[in-house]
Every structure is written in C-alpha cells, then in structure tokens.
Amino acid sequence: MAITAEPLHARPRPTEELAWLGDGWPEFVFHDGETARHLGRIRELFAGLELVLLDHAEERAGKRAEERAGNGAEIVAAGWAVPLRWTGAVDDLPSGYTDSLARALDAYDAGDPPDTLAILAAQVRPDRQGRGLAGKLLRALRDLAAAQHRVICPVRPTRKARYPLTPIDRYADWTRPDGTPFDPWLRTHVRLGGRIIATAPRSQVITGTAAEWQRWTGLELPDSGEYVIPDGLSTLHVDLDADRGSYVEPNIWVQHR
Incomplete structure (x- = not known):
C-alpha cells in the first residue's frame, strides 16, 4: 500500500470520491x-490545511489514471486543521472544537x-479502517505545523x-491494563x-x-427530561414547554509533539 498525502484542493475531486465523508x-x-457561522470563512482562509491521503496501489495495478482522482490514486482518508494562538497554558485552551474555529478567525482578523x-477532523474511509491509515493521516496533519508551532487536537473519543x-x-x-x-x-x-492535557466538557453545544x-x-x-441518544457522548436535555x-x-484535548 503506497500512501501519500496532498492538499484536498490540489486538483479537482469528483464528488463521489468524497461522498463517504459524512x-x-x-x-x-x-x-x-x-x-456553521464560522465554517465558510474557515474553509476559504485555511483551505491549504485540508489534506487527503491517497492510496496508489491501483496505479501499480495498471489502472488508467483518469479512472480515479489523484492521477489514479484512491482517496482513503481526509482531515483538516486551523491555525490559532495559544499560550501553552491549559487554562488558555479553547473551550473546544467550536471555539477553536472562532480563535482561528480572531487571530487572522487581528493579524496575529x-x-x-489545531487538528479538528481526521477521518478514514469506512471500508479502509483498521489498516493504520488514521496514524498516517495524523502524522501528515502534524507536518503542516511550522517548526515553532504547537499541535493540539480536541479529540472526539470514539467509544465514549x-x-x-x-x-x-x-x-x-x-x-487498559x-x-x-x-x-x-x-x-x-x-x-x-500525543498526551492528554485537559478535557473540553463543552466542545460543541447543539x-x-x-x-x-x-x-x-x-x-x-x-416528555421533557434527559435522553440517551444514538452516538451521543453525553445526554440530550429536552424541554418540551420551551420546544x-x-x-x-x-471532547478531550491532546497535545502532540
């Protein structure tokens, strides 16, 4: 399996190549x-921080380049990050995912x-999970950081x-033991x-x-009350009187070297 990383926007991507991202x-x-208020500007300003992993195995098998995106390679993972300012102190961390977006825009607008x-998303195509691609993607995203930059990630723990x-x-x-x-x-x-440095109890509020x-x-x-919901990391609070x-x-904050 020959894997390389490249910017998402390095070349046109057929829609079907990325349909699995949701x-x-x-x-x-x-x-x-x-x-939602921030994502439009984030994607416009920091498009260079969106990456895909390409598997070139099909090129070696002799498939014609135009059959797949990336000169014959297959997109098997994708992720993105944003640049922001952080002092390195735990009490100065963003409150989570949403606040990281706001902090990135604040730094940009202030010229700081x-x-x-901050690595905010990393996803492996469902049919390619369990093959070490998540680690390769995280390494590629970390490599986007300048030498003097810290690297942090508000991790959405999958088993929570x-x-x-x-x-x-x-x-x-x-x-574990x-x-x-x-x-x-x-x-x-x-x-x-990476090392766990803090938790982000209010990473997103929906x-x-x-x-x-x-x-x-x-x-x-x-009825009004607390509900356990499918794939929820915490419970849903419902107030029917207020509809x-x-x-x-x-989330959980992890800092990478």
Missing part, C-alpha cells in the same frame, strides 16, 4: 449553529501570527458513546506521541426544536 458521524453534529495548529452518563473527566482517565488509554482513538493519538431532534436522532421524545433540545458534546 459517514460515521451522527446527524446532529452537522447542526451546530455556532460552527498563529503559534498553534457507549458510556454517555460517565463524565468526560472520568472517561479520559480510563486506561497496559496503561494506554481505554478509548481507541485516544490510544492512536498517544501512540503517536440546540434544536423537539421535532428537529426527533429527526436527527430517530427517537420519539414524548427546545440541547446537547453538549465533550
């Missing part, structure tokens, strides 16, 4: 209003040179959805030299009407 994410994460790269009632601080401390993190995505980061949450989760919400549901997504 897979594996719960629908509700795409409805964060605060994030960034000193930190099985334990939505457990506070994120406790979950972050869980380990060998001392490595209990969560497999956290474990990947740590094996690449709100909507009861009808919207029913559509996003596939659940009926017949409002609110979900607070926790």
